[in-house]
Amino acid sequence: MGVEPTRHEVTTRQLGRTPARDVSVTVHRYCGGDGPTVYVQAAQHGIELNGPAALRRLHNRLCDAKLAGTVIVVPVMNPLAFDTRSYATPDEYDAQYPNVNRVWPGADDGSFQQRIVAELWPLAAGADAAIDLHTGTPSMLEHVRVVENDKKATALATAFGTNYRLIGDGPISSESGGEASSNVANGDESFTRDDTVRTTQNGEHSGHTQSTETFRIAMTRADVPTITVELGDSRTVDHSVAERGAVGICRVLKQRGMLTASGVLANQLPEPPTQHQLRDDIPVSVTPASGLFEPAANCTVGSEVTDGETLGVVYDPTTFEEKATIATPKPGVIYSLSHGGTVFAGERVASVATPIERTARVDTWIPSYFITHC
Numbered sequence: 001m002g003v004e005p006t007r008h009e010v011t012t013r014q015l016g017r018t019p020a021r022d023v024s025v026t027v028h029r030y031c032g033g034d035g036p037t038v039y040v041q042a043a044q045h046g047i048e049l050n051g052p053a054a055l056r057r058l059h060n061r062l063c064d065a066k067l068a069g070t071v072i073v074v075p076v077m078n079p080l081a082f083d084t085r086s087y088a089t090p091d092e093y094d095a096q097y098p099n100v101n102r103v104w105p106g107a108d109d110g111s112f113q114q115r116i117v118a119e120l121w122p123l124a125a126g127a128d129a130a131i132d133l134h135t136g137t138p139s140m141l142e143h144v145r146v147v148e149n150d151k152k153a154t155a156l157a158t159a160f161g162t163n164y165r166l167i168g169d170g171p172i173s174s175e176s177g178g179e180a181s182s183n184v185a186n187g188d189e190s191f192t193r194d195d196t197v198r199t200t201q202n203g204e205h206s207g208h209t210q211s212t213e214t215f216r217i218a219m220t221r222a223d224v225p226t227i228t229v230e231l232g233d234s235r236t237v238d239h240s241v242a243e244r245g246a247v248g249i250c251r252v253l254k255q256r257g258m259l260t261a262s263g264v265l266a267n268q269l270p271e272p273p274t275q276h277q278l279r280d281d282i283p284v285s286v287t288p289a290s291g292l293f294e295p296a297a298n299c300t301v302g303s304e305v306t307d308g309e310t311l312g313v314v315y316d317p318t319t320f321e322e323k324a325t326i327a328t329p330k331p332g333v334i335y336s337l338s339h340g341g342t343v344f345a346g347e348r349v350a351s352v353a354t355p356i357e358r359t360a361r362v363d364t365w366i367p368s369y370f371i372t373h374c
């Protein structure tokens with residue numbers, strides 16, 4: 001490990017070609033002395049803007065810092081969705097797999113998005129650790145997701161420093177058999193199960209190679225510890241959210257021994273808070289009826305609820321008839337809750353997770369790493 005002034009370079013990586021133009025991403029490399037490589041990407045989903053905003057703040061810090069190792073940053077992983085201001089990639093590009101975060105690690109002989117991902121995959125998989133920045137709505141608890149029992153990823157999550165850490169349905173084999181994204185009510189992350197793997201059968205009909213995993217699951221299979229960060233406030237740029245994202249990444253780099261909290265980082269890296277761990281093992285709350293959803297007055301994200309507690313009601317907005325009472329099937333912490341609005345039968349309105357324990361900071365993982373140079 002050797003700390004040296006950061007050298008910054010920008011390149012363009014072509015990932016594919018539409019009938020009339022190239023599809024490429026901008027890749028930043030921040031290179032210091034010998035040390036590990038950390039890969040960071042944002043905007044797999046086109047409405048999640050605080051990821052790129054956080055990475056601009058990270059850029060300003062790293063350019064003036066001394067660094068051990070290399071940080072590779074792809075600020076806009078999915079320009080096709082970003083340019084159209086849509087959550088998923090428009091069907092015109094890939095009707096089979098509109099959600100790019102379900103096709104990792106991609107496939108050279110797959111659909112258009114699978115091929116795009118396959119071109120980017122070696123850059124990510126060659127790293128020693130990775131951070132995937134996403135953004136939910138204000139109605140979702142800011143959190144980091146990790147694969148359960150992945151101690152290395154847990155160390156990254158703890159260093160990043162969100163107040164909550166969510167684990168999915170268990171070990172990799174269990175997550176791979178997880179449920180499909182049940183509902184994309186408003187296209188935002190809080191209403192999709194970003195940690196689970198869509199077990200679509202579509203690939204069987206197309207003849208395409210199956211590559212239907214999230215980035216985090218695919219990276220974990222490749223033995224690269226990876227965290228998915230769910231920042232807040234999709235569709236907008238929020239100064240405090242973007243700042244927390246940049247600080248979180250710097251804390252991960254510091255924990256890996258790549259950055260020291262001195263110089264331009266002095267007083268900018270507060271210690272991460274004690275992180276609460278939640279298990280995402282409670283069935284999501286969906287409305288059985290269409291209508292207008294109104295959350296309970298005492299319910300908000302972060303609230304603890306008891307078994308069977310009412311999360312809100314759905315009523316007919318024209319007759320005022322109550323159509324359904326939405327109650328949590330188990331006690332836990334609300335990590336996602338609709339602010340209220342029109343809902344259709346079968347739509348997710350809330351998610352509750354089981355608190356596990358207040359987890360002490362984990363800072364014992366010392367990675368073995370590849371020596372990389374610009």
Ligand SMILES: [Zn+2]
Nearest residue numbers: 045134135189
């Ligand atoms: Zn996302």
